[in-house]
Amino acid sequence: MIPCQSCGKQNPIGTRYCRACGTKIEVNQQQVFQAVSEDRADAASTRWFERGRSLLIIGLFFLTCALVLRLSVVPPMPVADVPPVDVGGFLPKQLPQDKLVDNSAAKPAAKPAVKAP
């Protein structure tokens, strides 16, 4: 940008008359070089700003998608259960003795009737 010598308004490079006051703008080579380099720096910073803003928006979008996926879409891990453990077969390792020993055999014998005096 080139400043107007009369009113100080910043005009784009290549402008022959001030856009504010109409004064003819006179420029020297140094002013042009300075203006061009300022414009380049400005454009570069604008590019960085826009790139940063775009990447930030993309990052936020990805983060939101990832959180939705993690918290809402992925099913929870099932509750753990005890797996079957082999404790040997169903059949006895040694056969019971030939004589039947039932639970009823362990019951106490009936008391003998007591005669009233």
Next chain:
Amino acid sequence: MNTDQRNTLGVSMLVAGLVLTLVAASISWSAVQTWLAVSETGEASDQLRRGRVADARRLATKAASRAPEAAAPALLALDPTDNDAIDRLVPLALRADRHADRQAVLATVGLARMALGKSADVELPGTADLRLIGAMAAARAGRDPGKLKAAENEEPPHLSVLRAAHIMLMRSAWEAGRVSETRMHAGALLLLRPKAPEAALLYAVVGVSSPVLGDAEAMQLLEGIREGKDDAIRAIAALLPQRRAAIAAKWPKAVEGMEIPASVAPEPKPSGAKP
């Protein structure tokens, strides 16, 4: 905003955007891994239900490698005969977020150690699992396991622990010749898994030991046993002298060396039963 400020802000936003993208990628990767682990754990459970233990363990091992902090795949992947693998489960119980997971891990450790003939050495307060494991250890050592009763405010046992307890206590009662107790445990096992491969044997134990069933029907039940039929019939004949004559008529080898009583009085009814 001048050029320098805009530059700084732009670079800051660029860095923040990059960090957010990396965090999002990491969360997504972890979510996908968890998803795959959940799916493989479910598949492993299905395989286990169908009796394909090797397939179930292979799938569960894959799931456990994807989600090493999860208890469910680690338990399904466990080889209960590997003592080191059992010991490695203990830290998992401490890290588990859910109470149910913690109890399942500790019950598995206790049951697996007991099955290897070791002390359970786990803390399971307020659950029936530890009492059942204690009863199994007593039965294994040849001591009286006592009666299995539910205590008040006690969490119910895990199905595998209950089933293992009934198997061990049935075997122990069978070896001691206690008919009623053997029948009771066989009935409980049938209720737990009525379509299991061993159901025919359990039906036979329950039916043949019942005094109500006639010899002809009892022999039909014995006929239905598929796995280890000869050994099973011999063990049933040893338990029930009153059936030996009928068994001898059909399977004479099963009662070899056993005394066949001419007539055996029926089992007396429990004292509380009405006539």
